[in-house]
Amino acid sequence: MNAIDMLMQEHRLVEGLFEAIEATHDAGAREQMFTELADVLAVHSMLEENVFYPACKSEDTEGTLLEALQEHLQAKRLLADLLDMDPMDEVFMAKISVLKAAVLHHVDQEEREILPQARRLLGEDMLMAIGNEMIVRRVELEMKGEPRLQIPSQTEEAPALE
Numbered sequence: 001m002n003a004i005d006m007l008m009q010e011h012r013l014v015e016g017l018f019e020a021i022e023a024t025h026d027a028g029a030r031e032q033m034f035t036e037l038a039d040v041l042a043v044h045s046m047l048e049e050n051v052f053y054p055a056c057k058s059e060d061t062e063g064t065l066l067e068a069l070q071e072h073l074q075a076k077r078l079l080a081d082l083l084d085m086d087p088m089d090e091v092f093m094a095k096i097s098v099l100k101a102a103v104l105h106h107v108d109q110e111e112r113e114i115l116p117q118a119r120r121l122l123g124e125d126m127l128m129a130i131g132n133e134m135i136v137r138r139v140e141l142e143m144k145g146e147p148r149l150q151i152p153s154q155t156e157e158a159p160a161l162e
């Protein structure tokens with residue numbers, strides 16, 4: 001599967017989960033959807049950091065990618081706070097709103113700059129190969145179970161772009 005198609009599909013999934021979390025007032029449903037969101041964002045960011053961004057690195061893209069890594073770090077810090085909170089805590093939804101704004105901004109930046117640059121830089125065959133590598137990594141991460149639990153250990157600093 002083409003890596004860009006995969007990332008974009010997941011962006012739509014994430015947007016849908018934010019909408020659904022904001023729409024529900026049921027504690028159990030909110031917690032369950034947040035757990036799914038945190039797992040999806042954990043895997044998505046690790047795949048980008050470890051596979052996709054390094055593959056996109058060039059003189060032209062480096063600045064944008066470093067900014068994207070900082071945005072991941074910011075999102076992970078908010079996610080780590082949220083993972084520690086009761087979903088019915090009054091501050092929970094306020095933090096969800098801040099996370100949503102940060103993630104939507106990041107997705108917009110990726111879809112406007114990083115993904116089009118990647119398409120030009122890498123070409124279809126390479127994008128398919130990267131997509132396949134991402135599928136393998138995804139299975140590994142999901143087999144370990146509860147990928148969200150890796151987030152708190154990733155809030156000190158962003159990984160290097162290599």
Ligand SMILES: [Fe+2]
Pocket residue numbers: 045048068072106110
């Ligand atoms: Fe990203």
